[in-house]
Amino acid sequence: GDAEAGKAKTATCVACHGAEGIAAVPVYPNLAGQNEAYLVSALKAYKSKERNGGMAAVMQANAAALSDEDIADLAAYYSSLK
């Protein structure tokens, strides 16, 4: 994915995952430096509603609006953060 394009799509993410990908609340995961392929896998599992439990309901709603390109770009962006 394209990290720059990904950064432009993080408006809804920062509230929980923080401006630098370090979560505001410990029940949410830090995303900074997470593996790109894992982030894509997780976002797709939320989008397909296969991933449930914990705070999954919130993420399913957020992921529902994402295209595969958005997912690839967001994954590239967050994995690029240290």
Add this chain to the structure above:
Amino acid sequence: GDAEAGKAKTATCVACHGAEGIAAVPVYPNLAGQNEAYLVSALKAYKSKERNGGMAAVMQANAAALSDEDIADLAAYYSSLK
């Protein structure tokens, strides 16, 4: 949880998540420095089989054998790594 006790329970985790919590393969998440409460939430979602999609099947099998105490200790251990 107890990070020391958690470390002693990582025998099955290191193959995919790495000895230092940095995943061997990018489709698996890094766990080092991840938020403790999130790790507990994720492990419980695997254990309850609510979390599916991606590599969830592998994690469900691993989480099935974990007690709540194991989960708390493993979460404490991995969140303590930098």
